[in-house]
Amino acid sequence: MAHSHHDEGHGHGHHGFAHVMPVPLLLTVFFVLLGLTWVTTWVSANVPLGSYELIVSMGIASVKAGLVMAFFMHMIHEKPFNIAIVFFSLVFVALFVGFTLHDKFEYKDQETEAVYDQIRLEQAK
Template identity: 35%
Template structure:
């Protein structure tokens, strides 16, 4: 028996086809990733208060999604794999949201510590 057939007698390679993405699409995604990387760096130049972390996370999520969709070919894969990816993304968003819920609770303590360090250095 050939090593290329599955238990049911079919060819195991028949259901898997590589999807060739046009170079123009890959270059467009690459340019988008470079722009988003610049936006990530540019976001550090401005203090947006409590939105700093959220903006960085949103940009990182968009970049990761582009990589997964185009460079890892999820866009051209079975829809179930997209459901699994989105479920994982939503679960990650839930965990990060829960972790950031109390991030403002400690801000007065952090500011007091920073002020005492500044006063001690003067």
């Protein structure tokens, strides 16, 4: 992980190792984010999407997250290793959610209202 190798590609001029984001870019990203927030709220209030709602709103959220990461968090200029660790952390989150959720799906039918009722009633006595 030698530093000099990674930095050569970007050409950072007189600012040393800093990657300066142009103001118009920041402003554009901000207004896009604001627009997406408005869209997702409006859709939620006015468009009955049913089961697609989850996908749509999480999709919009992920686009927003992507914009924040890429531009506000300077990921487009980041070292590949730093991007990789964030990516891998998400892989581990996916593992965590995936395995646990799959397990829950497998046995959730064993949990019946009857069990709760029985416990509730017995505790009421």
